[in-house]
């Protein structure tokens with residue numbers, strides 16, 4: 101096992117790459133070799149900011165650099181699958197941002213590349229790495245909740261359409277469902293023990309548009325914004341039924357007349373329940389009495405910097421085979437199966453059977 105720092109490169113030099121690079125730069129087990137972006141000027145600026153050795157003007161330059169061991173893919177969703185396959189086939193480990201792909205077929209391409217290359221791939225399900233989620237997982241695995249049979253996930257933004265490529269379904273693969281819904285679907289499914297989805301029923305609404313007229317509230321923005329582009333849905337609600345009888349209820353939006361933004365994640369078991377967001381709390385019953393349990397941790401609510409630090413630390417250790425694979429390509433495929441079935445159900449106006 102090598103004690104040398106893992107030599108990483110980053111593809112895509114936009115907003116989220118900044119969080120990857122901040123975490124890599126602070127990790128003594130990492131050396132940042134280079135950056136590639138189709139926007140070369142942006143790659144240059146980011147390489148300078150984070151002290152990368154070099155900028156790759158072409159993808160091929162990166163793929164043929166044998167000193168690079170691992171790559172973070174932080175690009176638009178339409179390129180995730182083909183970039184991940186190319187990087188794996190070039191013999192390098194991959195951390196690919198969520199969603200793994202736009203379609204199940206693209207996700208399966210990645211899974212096959214993982215299998216033939218023997219390299220690691222971690223999907224960027226960063227919310228699994230918040231201290232609140234890491235803590236809850238220990239309670240779930242330890243049996244505090246008993247069998248978890250229901251989960252509820254809400255990720256509502258009132259004006260959260262980031263514009264640019266996020267709002268262009270050809271590049272993003274969809275709107276809030278594939279962008280922010282995917283985080284909470286994955287998190288609930290992970291806490292439930294990754295049961296096999298069997299039926300999916302969903303509704304999608306596109307009534308309000310991107311609400312670009314609202315000027316007095318801040319919102320997350322793509323690096324290249326264009327307020328006129330918008331071909332994605334405003335909101336989705338969905339019900340997933342799993343093989344073991346458990347179920348998941350979701351609602352997620354970019355645009356909705358909600359009185360507030362709302363992030364709520366709850367899981368319910370036979371012996372106890374838990375609210376992961378907005379803040380970790382557990383509930384159980386003892387001596388005919390309901391008990392609320394409030395774990396004393398530094399980050400009871402997910403924080404981006406903390407989450408990315410933990411997520412990338414796991415990936416770096418994975419590259420050295422010191423920790424188990426989590427958020428695997430196979431799990432990414434399964435999540436995409438649920439997400440695409442939700443879109444399909446909404447489009448057809450009926451339940452989709454995945455069996």
Ligand SMILES: NC(=O)c1ccc[n+]([C@@H]2O[C@H](COP(=O)([O-])OP(=O)(O)OC[C@H]3O[C@@H](n4cnc5c(N)ncnc54)[C@H](O)[C@@H]3O)[C@@H](O)[C@H]2O)c1
Nearest residue numbers: 112113114115116137138139174175176179197198322323
């Ligand atoms: N984990 C999270 O919480 C989280 C949050 C936001 C975004 N994301 C994900 O991160 C990814 C990037 O999002 P962002 O907000 O940084 O977008 P962004 O628009 O800020 O940056 C994307 C960058 O990728 C570059 N790019 C696009 N296609 C490319 C290609 N084929 N090759 C090289 N460069 C390419 C663009 O030029 C741009 O600089 C998306 O997949 C998004 O879903 C994850």
